[in-house]
Amino acid sequence: MKCRQSVGAIVCAAISICAGPMMLHAQQSAARDSLRLGDLQNRAVQHDPRTRQLDLLSSQSALRMQDIDASRLPVIGANAQGQYQSQVVTLPLQLPKGLSVPVPAHDTYDAHVGAQQPIYDPTVSARRGVERAQLAASEAGVEASTFALRQNVNDAYFAALLQQAQRAEQESAITDLEARRKVAVSRVAQGSALPSETDMLDAELLRRRQGVAQLAASRDAALVVLSDLTGQKITSADALVLPDLGAEVARARQDIDTLRARPEYEQFARTRDVLAQQQVSLGAADLPRVSAFGRAGYGRPGLNPLAQEFSNYWLAGVQVEWTPWNWGTTRRDREVLALQRQIVATNEAAFTQGVRRAIAHDVASIDQLAQTLVDDDTIVALCEKILRETGFRFSEGVITSAEYVDRETDLLDARLSRATHRVQLAQARANFLTSLGLGVH
Numbered sequence: 284m285k286c287r288q289s290v291g292a293i294v295c296a297a298i299s300i301c302a303g304p305m306m307l308h309a310q311q312s313a314a315r316d317s318l319r320l321g322d323l324q325n326r327a328v329q330h331d332p333r334t335r336q337l338d339l340l341s342s343q344s345a346l347r348m349q350d351i352d353a354s355r356l357p358v359i360g361a362n363a364q365g366q367y368q369s370q371v372v373t374l375p376l377q378l379p380k381g382l383s384v385p386v387p388a389h390d391t392y393d394a395h396v397g398a399q400q401p402i403y404d405p406t407v408s409a410r411r412g413v414e415r416a417q418l419a420a421s422e423a424g425v426e427a428s429t430f431a432l433r434q435n436v437n438d439a440y441f442a443a444l445l446q447q448a449q450r451a452e453q454e455s456a457i458t459d460l461e462a463r464r465k466v467a468v469s470r471v472a473q474g475s476a477l478p479s480e481t482d483m484l485d486a487e488l489l490r491r492r493q494g495v496a497q498l499a500a501s502r503d504a505a506l507v508v509l510s511d512l513t514g515q516k517i518t519s520a521d522a523l524v525l526p527d528l529g530a531e532v533a534r535a536r537q538d539i540d541t542l543r544a545r546p547e548y549e550q551f552a553r554t555r556d557v558l559a560q561q562q563v564s565l566g567a568a569d570l571p572r573v574s575a576f577g578r579a580g581y582g583r584p585g586l587n588p589l590a591q592e593f594s595n596y597w598l599a600g601v602q603v604e605w606t607p608w609n610w611g612t613t614r615r616d617r618e619v620l621a622l623q624r625q626i627v628a629t630n631e632a633a634f635t636q637g638v639r640r641a642i643a644h645d646v647a648s649i650d651q652l653a654q655t656l657v658d659d660d661t662i663v664a665l666c667e668k669i670l671r672e673t674g675f676r677f678s679e680g681v682i683t684s685a686e687y688v689d690r691e692t693d694l695l696d697a698r699l700s701r702a703t704h705r706v707q708l709a710q711a712r713a714n715f716l717t718s719l720g721l722g723v724h
Contacts, residue, residue: 320440320526320713321723323513327432330514336425344418351410355401363394372588385589392593395580402573402601409567412560420553426546432512433717439508441710444523446502448702450495456695457491460484460688463677467684475680483684525705526723528712532649535719544720545638551631558620558627565616571605638718645715652708659701666694 328334371387378384401407464484470476503519510517535542577599585596673690676682713723 318521319524324433324436326513327436328429331429333429340421347414357398357400359398361396365392393582395578397578399574399576404572405567405570409564413564416557416560420557423550423553427550430546436512437713439505443502443505445706446498448706449699450498452698452702453495460488480684487688525709532712542719547634554627558624562620565613571603573603575601641718642715645711648711652704655704659704663697663701666697670694
């Protein structure tokens with residue numbers, strides 16, 4: 284009878300030791316079509332209200348472009364004026380035969396319509412270039428402002444993933460203790476063990492289930508944050524996939540000195556484009572502008588200043604506008620743009636230094652955690668070996684439940700540490716890629 288119990292206990296021990304990896308594999312298989320970090324990052328960016336600014340900025344720029352194009356169209360205006368002047372032009376001449384020189388009237392009237400049509404205006408195309416550059420810079424600014432959401436998603440995602448991994452290990456340990464409890468119950472029923480053996484296991488199982496409940500609550504809290512960021516309903520039933528980013532990180536580390544994938548670099552580049560287009564616009568403003576004009580009106584006098592009656596009139600011509608000297612205004616404006624380019628360069632250099640500091644911390648964490656996981660595997664293997672031997676001794680009644688729980692707790696702690704380090708390594712890799720502006724899957 285005792286032999287059969289021992290065999291049964293050995294089988295239970297073997298099942299309990301294998302249960303952890305089997306459950307983990309089952310969870311990973313079930314999670315293959317579950318929530319992935321890269322998808323959640325993209326959804327968070329799309330869900331952010333600031334993404335609507337891209338359409339708003341485009342519409343705003345289109346309206347300004349229409350205003351610029353309208354400057355090529357004729358400018359039409361109307362004007363009416365009546366006035367009385369105290370003196371008028373008189374000629375002190377005496378004409379023969381009693382003739383006299385006409386004297387203009389003291390009251391004059393004029394109503395006219397005028398039109399001006401630009402023929403050559405180099406500032407139009409320059410202003411269009413500035414507007415296009417400003418739109419691109421504004422769009423890059425929106426992309427840069429929403430990029431921080433990716434790190435927020437990382438934090439919430441890995442917080443939930445850590446609780447998920449630790450819960451899986453806890454549940455695996457609970458399964459093992461439940462199997463050991465059955466052995467203890469059988470021994471108590473046969474009178475070969477005291478009731479405290481099962482009491483000890485019952486108390487430990489309650490503690491483990493409390494730990495599982497706490498982990499579930501923490502995971503749900505992280506999922507609430509993740510749901511708010513992405514605008515997607517995420518429940519406790521949704522599994523999170525542990526991303527495998529080793530290959531992406533290895534490639535990124537090879538090109539780390541030349542990578543400029545962060546949207547902030549695009550923003551710096553577009554800002555320089557704006558300054559370059561403004562430089563072109565300054566040069567265009569110094570060039571002459573040519574336009575045609577016309578005017579038609581009715582008044583007294585018309586074009587003849589000596590006329591005494593109302594008459595129609597019209598005139599047309601071409602005019603050139605040019606300001607070759609503006610007291611150094613253009614030169615000073617160019618100096619301002621040069622200083623602004625230097626400011627952009629210093630901001631970009633400071634940003635690059637900040638990114639390098641951030642990724643240096645991530646790289647150190649990645650290397651340290653990779654080595655720690657090697658040690659974790661060794662520790663877990665040793666604890667499993669110890670627990671197997673302890674399980675045989677427990678089945679034979681050589682040791683108590685308390686001693687078995689101690690060894691099983693050692694194994695659980697080792698597995699929890701390994702699970703934690705796995706998640707931390709994945710998070711360090713994800714943060715490294717995010718800091719460089721690279722996507723994750």
